[in-house]
Amino acid sequence: MKTSWDIFCVVVDNYGDIGVTWRLARQLVAEHGLAVRLWVDDLKAFERLWPSVDPHLASQWQEGVEICQWPQQWQAVEAADVVVEAFGCKLPADYRHAMAARATPALWVNLEYLSAETWVSGCHGLPSPQPDRLQKYFFFPGFEAKTGGLLREAGLLAQRQAFEGDAQARQAFLASLGVDTAAGERLISLFAYENASLAEWLDTLADDSQPTRVLVPQGRILGDVQAWLGVGALPPGAVHQRGGVTLQVVPFVRQDQYDRLLWCCDFNAVRGEDSFVRAQWAGRPLLWHIYEQEEYAHWEKLEAFLALYVENLSPSAGQALTLLWRAWNQGLSMAEPWRQVLAHWDELQANAQKWCEKQAAQPDLASALVNFYRNWI
Ligand code: TRH
Numbered sequence: 001m002k003t004s005w006d007i008f009c010v011v012v013d014n015y016g017d018i019g020v021t022w023r024l025a026r027q028l029v030a031e032h033g034l035a036v037r038l039w040v041d042d043l044k045a046f047e048r049l050w051p052s053v054d055p056h057l058a059s060q061w062q063e064g065v066e067i068c069q070w071p072q073q074w075q076a077v078e079a080a081d082v083v084v085e086a087f088g089c090k091l092p093a094d095y096r097h098a099m100a101a102r103a104t105p106a107l108w109v110n111l112e113y114l115s116a117e118t119w120v121s122g123c124h125g126l127p128s129p130q131p132d133r134l135q136k137y138f139f140f141p142g143f144e145a146k147t148g149g150l151l152r153e154a155g156l157l158a159q160r161q162a163f164e165g166d167a168q169a170r171q172a173f174l175a176s177l178g179v180d181t182a183a184g185e186r187l188i189s190l191f192a193y194e195n196a197s198l199a200e201w202l203d204t205l206a207d208d209s210q211p212t213r214v215l216v217p218q219g220r221i222l223g224d225v226q227a228w229l230g231v232g233a234l235p236p237g238a239v240h241q242r243g244g245v246t247l248q249v250v251p252f253v254r255q256d257q258y259d260r261l262l263w264c265c266d267f268n269a270v271r272g273e274d275s276f277v278r279a280q281w282a283g284r285p286l287l288w289h290i291y292e293q294e295e296y297a298h299w300e301k302l303e304a305f306l307a308l309y310v311e312n313l314s315p316s317a318g319q320a321l322t323l324l325w326r327a328w329n330q331g332l333s334m335a336e337p338w339r340q341v342l343a344h345w346d347e348l349q350a351n352a353q354k355w356c357e358k359q360a361a362q363p364d365l366a367s368a369l370v371n372f373y374r375n376w377i
Pocket of ligand 1: 012013014015016017018019020048049113191217251252253254255256258271272273274275276291
């Protein structure tokens, strides 16, 4: 019989929680042949990144995963062999009792948020003592050998390479978004939270001799784009040009299509957790808008990642990228850091590729979780 897995997800805000758990659930089914149920409290957010999800159904199957609406009044179900509690969402008390009542113990894993901080390697895989006889462990994604790694589907990089080598497929994909690029145009994707630095970055792009097209998926940054353009609502398909920069709003696409958008662009601005990782798999230079935390806790995460990411760059290229990321995350001036990034473009491009290969040489997170379970039983 297949090992059964239950993954629990509370959508705090945005799309990262469901983005990560849905990606993991799909991969556990597709690549490990497991029986996976995904419990989600907000199917509306889910529908956004996987439109075939019906937000009105209590239970449904998608890609071989049983998706269950996490009900406010929990109904008794049998507990699975492996229980993944994503990002510290609290399991229903009745479900915990069901776990404790099993003849064989269940493995209970708390999947944590991604961080490059050095303490992560020391905490990955540690047990978290529980009052009942349940066994719970911390599972930390990460960038280094002693962490749980990053979500990466088998064949992802080969798919990307095939796509990159197929000019027609690229053009057809962009056309499906209503995008028609001009020769020599730099392509940037822009997925970010509200950001006070945007206006100056756009000014800088507008003044550049090389034309730039910025593709903006529907989302929170659009208000800043509107303000800069001095226009009203910006529906998908809206295109506005100012100097050397063309801004084009694109629809929020299905999760796997978003990868293609990243693969099409020369530079990707991403945010949160999942799009941040996907941009790394795109092997292109990127700009990260980190999710802000209380007491500025996110800042150490940003610096910890940068320290790893710029390790093999020349000091001046590393400095250029670092200053750009810091400016973007603090609402500071982007003009000079962006010019410096352009001055080091080839080196940053090569580094993005090498970083991607280095990360891909580590076991992916889904395989690491499956191995964790195998070693535990
Ligand atoms: O939406 P986010 O800001 O999510 C954040 C972070 O995960 C953060 O850590 C968490 O604490 C907070 O939510 C609550 O950014 P993230 O993580 O990149 O998730 C976006 C998801 O949306 C990702 O799976 C990619 C997907 N996506 C699409 O499927 N289509 C699109 O067009 C776009 C732009 C994104």
